[in-house]
Amino acid sequence: MTDPRIHMSKPALGDAERQAVLEVLYTPTLSMGAQTAAFEQAVAEYVGAQHAIAVNSGTAGLHLCVRAAGIAAGDLVLTTPFSFVASSNVMLFENAVPVFVDVDPVSGNLDVAQLTEAADALAAGGAAAQTWLPRQGVDAGAALKAILPVDVFGQPADYDAIQAVASQHELAIIEDSCEAIGAHYRGRPAGLLGDMGVFAFYPNKQMTTGEGGVVVTNDGQVADFMRALRNQGRAVHDAWLQHTHLGYNYRITELSAALGRVQLGRLDELLAAREQVAGWYTDRLSGMAGGEAPVVIKSTTRMSWFVYVVRLAQGIDREDVIHRLDAAGIPSRAYFKPIHLQPYMMERFGYQPGDFPVTEDLGARGLALPFSSVMNEAEVELVCSELRKVLG
Ligand SMILES: *Cc1c(COP(=O)(O)O)cnc(C)c1O
Helix, strand or coil: CCCCCCCCCCCCCCHHHHHHHHHHCCCCCCECCHHHHHHHHHHHHHHCCCEEEEECCHHHHHHHHHHHCCCCCCCEEEECCCCCCHHHHHHHHCCCEEEECCECCCCCCECHHHHHHHHHHHHHCHHHHHCCCCCCCCCCCCCEEEEECECHHHCCCCHHHHHHHHHHHCCEEEEECCCCCCCEECCEECCCCCCEEEEECCCCCCCCCCCCEEEEECCHHHHHHHHHHHECCCCCCCCCCCCCCCCCECCCEHHHHHHHHHHHHCHHHHHHHHHHHHHHHHHHHCCCCCEECCCCCCCEEECCCCCEEEEECCCCCHHHHHHHHHHCCCCCEECCCCHHHCHHHHHHHCCCCCCCHHHHHHHHHEEEECCCCCCCHHHHHHHHHHHHHHHC
16 A cells, blocks of 8 residues: 655554554453553663653643643743644643743754743742733732743753753753654753653654653652543552542553554664655755755754754745645645744733744744655655755
8 A cells, every 4th residue: 555645744654563553452451551561661761761651642741740740720831932732731721821932043942041031030020020921811929830841843952051940940840852752962861851751652753652642750759640640540559439639531542552662662763764864855955045954953962853844034935835835746834833823822811923033933934844754765855856946
């Protein structure tokens, strides 16, 4: 069943994956069994974490982190508007407030100079704090509780600086590493760069479980609490119909966990293939007028390529580029629409265009090209030759 079309993204699934899922169907255990335990163990070993908690999505994992960090109604959390909406939605689930800080124009990750300023101002309170807070939807006297950085496009944020801010103001760090499994920041693995980190395994990610996610942490108490919350609030020793906490059904299925074990075993191979594809793109983009290749910054000692996002030159009509590529059979996507400009965010917090200019500029010029570990060089060449025609 070969499909000659070029897709935005495509999972790398083989016989080993199919076999592993099929084998689960010969057992009666489809949830909370040996596959889940083994998958968690494997993820923990891969990143060097003491604990890994598998859940049914990256969003679910981030929500558990928000609960475990004790973030509650009215609390403030510093985070980035240049991300997938889930990284901020999890605060809204608890009626907490995402306080946005603009991003670095090269990496697209939190601008740590502004983050430092914002944390200092929010700690000081008064007029200084007001300039960082949303126009509405914030309680008087609300307290800053945490920082939620996102390792955007597979590149870790600047955690040395983020750690410094967090220690000074006693803030928890929740690392949204949903786009960065396998990445390293100055030699340290993504996921463990804060107090807790989350990976996601939707089919467009570097590895997939269909739907799924894993939280990693070195804090045993946090891990126990998350294990309880993902399983309807049942604490470790609770009987099946006893619920110590208000919890959720965030359990992963055994089929997903079995798939995840095989994919994780291939992760380094998949990441190497993605790096190769990114290299083919970057070679062809250098010297192409109108489009800039993404940059891997120095602190990223290992890149985990999630997407390949070209930055179009100022003044190029991106919609027109997308249409013309589409007419040539090449899918592409505007990437990201800033979180603060999503309708429900504007309505709730009064955000306006112009509030986070770097995020808005990146959001207006970013074009994600087809990207996966199974693309070959001829396909990359085809995408680039069409792009060259359109831009030329
Ligand atoms: C993919 C992603 C998530 C969560 O993904 P799910 O679809 O819930 O698994 C969260 N944050 C970021 C930045 C992501 O890219």
